[in-house]
Amino acid sequence: MLYDARNLTPDWFAERSWDLAICGAGPAGISLARRVAGQGFRVLLLEGGGTAPHFESQVFYEGESVGREYFGLDETRLRALGGSSNHWNGWCRPLDARDFRPRPDHPLSGWPIDRDALDPYAAETERILDLGPEPDPVPSPVEGRLEGFHPVAFRWSTPVTRFNAKYVEELRASQEIDLVIRASALEALPNERGDAVRRIRLAHPEDEWRAEARARAFVLCLGGLENPRFLLNSRGAHQEGLGNDRDQVGRYFNEHPHFHVGEAVLRRPFAHMRFVSPDDDLLLGEGVLNFAMRFISLLPARHDGSVGRSRLARAVCNSEAEWSMRLAEALRGGRELDCRDVRLQIVTEQELNPDSRVTLAENRDPFGQRRLRLDWRLADRDLHTIRRGARLVAEALAHSDLGRARLDPWVLDEGAPLPGLDEDEVAGHHQMCTTRMSANPAEGVVDADCRVHGFENLYLGGSSVFATGGHANPTYTIVQLALRLGDHLADRLSDPARLPLP
Ligand SMILES: Cc1cc2nc3c(=O)[nH]c(=O)nc-3n(C[C@H](O)[C@H](O)[C@H](O)COP(=O)(O)OP(=O)(O)OC[C@H]3O[C@@H](n4cnc5c(N)ncnc54)[C@H](O)[C@@H]3O)c2cc1C
DSSP states (O other), X not given: OEEEGGGOOHHHHHTOOEEEEEEOOSHHHHHHHHHHHTTTOOEEEEOSSXXXXXXXXXXXXXXXXXXXXXXXXXXXXXXXXXXXXXXXXXXXXXXXXXXXXXXXXXXXXXXXXXXXXXGGGHHHHHHHTTBOOOOOOSOOSSTTTSTTXXXXXXXXXXXXXXXXXXXXXXXXXXXXXXXXXXXXXXXXXXXXXXXXXXXXXXXXXXXXXXXXXXXXXXXXXSOTTHHHHHHHHOOSSOTTOTTOTTSOTTOSOBOOXXXXXXXXXXXXXXXXXXXXXXXXXXXXXXXOOOEEEEEEEXXXXXXXXXXXXXXXHHSOOOSOHHHHHHHHHHHHTTOOOOOEEEEEEEEEOOOOOTTSEEEEEEEEOTTXXXXXXXXOOOOHHHHHHHHHHHHHHHHHHHHTTSEEEEEOHHHHXXXXXXXXXXXXXXXXXXXXXXXXXXXXXXXXXXXXXXXXXXXXXXXXXSGGGOSSOOSSOSHHHHHHHHHHHHHHHHHHHTSTTTSOOO
């Protein structure tokens, strides 16, 4: 059923209880609610916004950004049913298997689960995200032929899945799910022992009322920035916030730095967009983190797929002399080479830096909750990955004689500042790792089951639980994790003794 909190009273909540209460109805919350309800359990799904984005709801997302220049915090997310899927671009790819493994030179890296734990959820994730067909298997000029690199594939949600439009009628008709819109979760109220959550306190923006919702288990699916903010604002029993005895909540904020690093001319015709990523040996040998280089077609080719010599001549070769000479020779010989222009865009993983973090600002939202303060930082390793990664691709293009690259001056000059938001995309709107998954409670916030360390019945969903960020867009993995969490919860909920109503 779908309820609007405007038409409910605190008594309505007091008179009921649910097996599971989920806060936040974006891709994570909706996927999770459907999975658990599909196994016969009663679910309360609390959504702070309405059925469509509205300024009145966005105002709760305002906050301070005090680190690297970042998108406006009320612009990079949407606070309405369906969450940020209301404006996502539909790029999808699972994380690499290597993203889950610890790397000796990347402190804290590694997940307490392997990718195998998520693979069984791939098919259902692809149905939920309406993924288009597998990419065109026709090899491009770079795929599989660039020394030290392998091709990586993306798929696109087609037509791009908006979770509100896709699921609102199903949720309205559901007998197991009670979706309450305009019901903002404010804080979690723990029991006296401080090892379980008893209730979620919630509010409606237009009225003065506060209500409390009871359930056997609780999951926060508020997004990569709001999950830590909610925990830090839950100060009833713990001054430092819930699940934060080891000062881990909000740390390790990761994005996917996105930078256009230059242009290249390829010898062979090229279709739209292709991606490569470094092989393990190169990654470890060069001390770079995981990344993908996007080859984005710049210009339509001539009808035969070639472009003229003048364009080739303009490309400043970033390679060793021998290769430059071969190119010059080809040009002198007057041969028209098959080639096309591409832009090179690098998308990288970030180091797990505890100082790149989310904390609480002093000022407050209209409910009186402290707002978000984001301090996004790029570590030396991140800068090295961006610059060295770009050079490695440029060098490999020349060595493989597949083309020539011209890198932008800031890539080659280590002292130069990185482009800002006026000049480039900078990041991907992917907010990750702020309540990361860890086997050791001293290194993260949730365990391998997404359960907050030290809590019986409090779980988190979404990209805040990513232990590392990899380079792939996060929503595919978010949905996989939600489905896996759904099965875990259904298993625990099936035994009332294991998860009693607190
Ligand atoms: C411009 C843009 C383009 C993107 N493109 C891509 C892409 O191509 N591929 C990709 O993988 N990802 C992309 N993303 C990221 C993608 O949108 C997110 O990964 C995804 O939406 C996260 O899902 P979520 O459910 O974890 O969080 P969200 O989508 O943020 O959902 C959180 C939900 O919680 C609700 N909520 C928040 N606070 C409260 C509260 N206090 N009480 C109750 N409810 C609350 C919100 O209203 C929302 O419904 C893009 C993002 C943006 C902004």
